Amino acid sequence: MERPLAHLALLTAVAVALTGCSADTGARPAASPASPAATASPAAPGGEPAALEAAYQKVIGDVLPSIVQINTKTGLGSGVVYDTAGHIVTNAHVIGEATQFEVTLASGGAPRPARLVEAFELGDLAVIKVDDPAGLTPAKFGDSGKLRVGQIVLAMGNPLGLSGSVTNGIVSALGRTVSEPQTQGSPGATITNAVQTSAAINPGNSGGALVNLAGEVIGIPTLAATNPELGGGAAPGIGFAIPSNTVTDIAGQIIKGGKVVNTRRAALGVSVQTVVGGQGGAVGVGVMRVTEGGGADRAGIEPGDVIVSVNGTETPTTQALSEVLATLRPGDEAKVGLLRPDGSTPTVTVTLGELSEE
Numbered sequence: 001m002e003r004p005l006a007h008l009a010l011l012t013a014v015a016v017a018l019t020g021c022s023a024d025t026g027a028r029p030a031a032s033p034a035s036p037a038a039t040a041s042p043a044a045p046g047g048e049p050a051a052l053e054a055a056y057q058k059v060i061g062d063v064l065p066s067i068v069q070i071n072t073k074t075g076l077g078s079g080v081v082y083d084t085a086g087h088i089v090t091n092a093h094v095i096g097e098a099t100q101f102e103v104t105l106a107s108g109g110a111p112r113p114a115r116l117v118e119a120f121e122l123g124d125l126a127v128i129k130v131d132d133p134a135g136l137t138p139a140k141f142g143d144s145g146k147l148r149v150g151q152i153v154l155a156m157g158n159p160l161g162l163s164g165s166v167t168n169g170i171v172s173a174l175g176r177t178v179s180e181p182q183t184q185g186s187p188g189a190t191i192t193n194a195v196q197t198s199a200a201i202n203p204g205n206s207g208g209a210l211v212n213l214a215g216e217v218i219g220i221p222t223l224a225a226t227n228p229e230l231g232g233g234a235a236p237g238i239g240f241a242i243p244s245n246t247v248t249d250i251a252g253q254i255i256k257g258g259k260v261v262n263t264r265r266a267a268l269g270v271s272v273q274t275v276v277g278g279q280g281g282a283v284g285v286g287v288m289r290v291t292e293g294g295g296a297d298r299a300g301i302e303p304g305d306v307i308v309s310v311n312g313t314e315t316p317t318t319q320a321l322s323e324v325l326a327t328l329r330p331g332d333e334a335k336v337g338l339l340r341p342d343g344s345t346p347t348v349t350v351t352l353g354e355l356s357e358e
Contacts, residue, residue: 055213059154060166062215064106066139067208069158070128071111072098078157078208079103079128080217082251086133089251090207091222091242092119092126092189093180103130106164118254122263122357124180124189124222125247127254139209142216144243147171147195155199155221155239157208169199169237177326178223178240179319190265190326194240195219201239210241218244265355266328268301268336269294274317275306282316284308284339291353299348301338308345309337330354 066081070090077094081087088103095101095116102111112130119126130136151171159165173196180189197210201224210219219241227235253260269291277283284306290297301307307315311334315321328334330352337347 056154056168059211059213059215060156063139063154063209063211063217064156064164064166065137066217067106067156067158067164069104069106069161069163070094070114070207071102071104072096074098076158076161076204077206078204078221080139080207080209080220081136082127082255083138084133084136085255086114086130086136087117087251087255088114088128088130089220089247090126090128091220092121092124093222094207095119095126095128101128103128104163105135107135118259120250120254120260120263120357122189122265122355123242123246123250124191125220125242125250127251139217140215141244141248142212142214142218144193144195144218144245147174147212147218147243149173152213153197153199153218154211154213155197155201155205155208155241156211157205157221159200159202159204161204165205167200169197172196172198172237176240177323179322179326180223190322191222191240191242192265192326193243193246194222195243197221197239197241198237199239200237201241216244217247220244220247260357263355263357264330266325266330266332266334266352267295267355268307268325268334268350269296269353270301270307272307272318272321285315285318285321295350295353296336299336299350301336301348301350304341306339307336308339309335309347311335325352325355328352 068079070077070079079088079090082089099116101114103114104111112132114128114130117127117129149171153171155167176194176196178191178194201221205221208221209217210221212218221241223240225235225238250260270287271289272285272287274282275284275286287303287305290301309315310324313324332352334350334352335347336350339345
């Protein structure tokens with residue numbers, strides 16, 4: 001089976017770092033790329049400040065009961081009630097390697113035991129289920145495909161363990177591809193079509209809700225940016241959320257069948273590792289194994305080949321390769337540049353398959 005690649009998104013020259021926003025995670029280096037054009041979205045309420053304030057208060061009153069705090073033995077994060085059966089969606093890095101949890105409602109009360117249903121580590125999402133769903137209020141999930149840059153949003157969660165906290169901001173950009181490196185309890189993930197927001201996202205916000213003024217969850221806050229040029233200090237107003245359309249797709253698959261059967265991620269059909277040259281620098285991605293019958297196999301890629309580019313973009317590391325593949329879809333054709341053991345440098349066309357967690 002194909003081993004998932006390490007992921008890194010680096011589609012512009014502007015480098016930032018990303019910090020997972022569960023309370024027990026550290027800095028996660030990455031970069032944020034350019035955003036494609038946004039599509040239509042509901043208009044935000046206008047008028048006098050009092051009217052906007054009233055709109056905020058209504059949204060908070062409607063949505064906050066759907067936000068929970070998730071505690072593990074190593075930290076805490078947030079979650080969003082998905083249905084009346086007790087399913088709660090959160091980030092995979094919030095739960096880490098745990099399978100048992102305590103869930104506290106925004107309204108308070110004794111923590112409720114919960115268990116893991118399934119984690120989708122490639123996309124940093126997970127579904128857990130509380131033993132006692134009585135009194136849970138499911139959130140309303142909106143269509144993230146209708147978001148517009150400039151739309152007012154609220155981030156709801158439990159930053160620093162302060163339950164039921166709310167911050168406000170706007171949708172700053174759409175269509176970002178951002179990634180997390182592998183750390184203990186978090187094997188790394190690439191988030192495609194991420195929603196960038198200026199709403200403050202702090203440790204403990206992970207897995208909570210990014211909400212529009214219609215009271216709809218349009219994203220799951222996942223990462224906050226730090227500035228490596230400032231020693232890893234916070235980069236104010238730069239956070240990223242998994243879009244709601246991805247959340248409902250993945251959560252729906254997990255709840256229905258207990259696992260994700262369609263990742264919607266492109267794959268070459270190879271297991272790889274970064275190749276280091278004589279000067280100590282990365283020079284390409286070495287093919288360790290080829291999945292029989294996969295796209296790479298059909299294109300003639302063999303173990304020992306080194307992938308140096310995809311569609312003209314250089315791939316010196318496995319992270320760079322993942323970055324390119326994150327922009328493509330299963331079924332797409334990709335021009336893959338190779339360096340072979342005999343010194344030849346052919347380019348082959350690979351019809352991409354689907355990335356699997358196995």
